[in-house]
Amino acid sequence: MNASSSTTKSRKISVIAIFASMAIASAYASSMIPNIELMSFMVFVAGYTYGSYVGTLVGLIAMGIYGMWNPWGGAVPPIFIAQVGCMTLIGAAGGIANKVLNTPDSNSEKALGAAALGGVLTIIYDLITNYAYAVAFGLAQQFVLVLIAGAWFSLIHVISNTIIFGILLAPVSRTLKNTLGLNNGTVRENRWRDEH
């Protein structure tokens, strides 16, 4: 392993750690607002900005930690596995979304695409975690009733994430790229720092 690839790997690890921290911090910050959360957005941004590999790991670490230690208590195994699995999926989806959305087209179309992805990913997350809840508490036969009982929360979750993804994805990913100086795992040297 040469020095350059070692440096790139170190930076990638740092980026994963930074994003995982931000995702956990954002989850704690929004934990008192029922069903409005920023973790999935932060994990998606990690994937969108630095690729599926980074996004997947950020989702795994962030939800792995938050799922066990959060203000509401740790999750039972089926729910925990579903939460972590879904969050890694969201991170991976961020990387794929970059290829679909990150084109020179109009910003409004990108925002619409991000909003649609945010909404659908949240629907997938809610369906899977609700099913895990039903399984965990012996209610798999009444899965539809479990969905209806949680529908109010799910609707808030889906609509809020649709709005959050649509409004924030482009500016946040752009700002983070500029600040952290990495793009999809490629090192971008900080010329100003090197020259001063």
Next chain:
Amino acid sequence: MERRTLIAILFAIIIVYVSTFTVLMYLTPQYSPTENPQQEIKPAYNITVIIDYGNGTIETFTGINLDPPNTTVFHALLLVAVVEYHYEGPYVFVDAINDVRNNENNNNKWWQYWVNGELPMIAANKCYLNSNDIVEWRYWPSQFSNTTSLNKVNNEYIN
């Protein structure tokens, strides 16, 4: 597939999901957070409320009578204890009963309720009682971290 088509399909999925569950919430009021004026709410007499503090102390209140529309588990509790609570949307969330708080000192114990030995899937202010129902409020370890032991406790309690 063209990107615009893909975005349109994704939005269609969101709209279908939101519409479907909005309609289902209104069609199944017993599971939905919305009030249903068509639902007949009967008086609930001779209700028993048991408060189990999880440390061996159990308080039992019998002969509680509730008149419509205030015939929920939450209303019964308000009559027999000092309750701290907040609302999450239309759902009430009980924070403390008689100064015993949820997750006090990170003990992972939370107030949960059972009606006639069964764990309802709805908030206390949406669970309407019938005459002679027995409501048990238990300060137990969170279901979300100790399912096995809770199920064991439930089975023992019910049997």
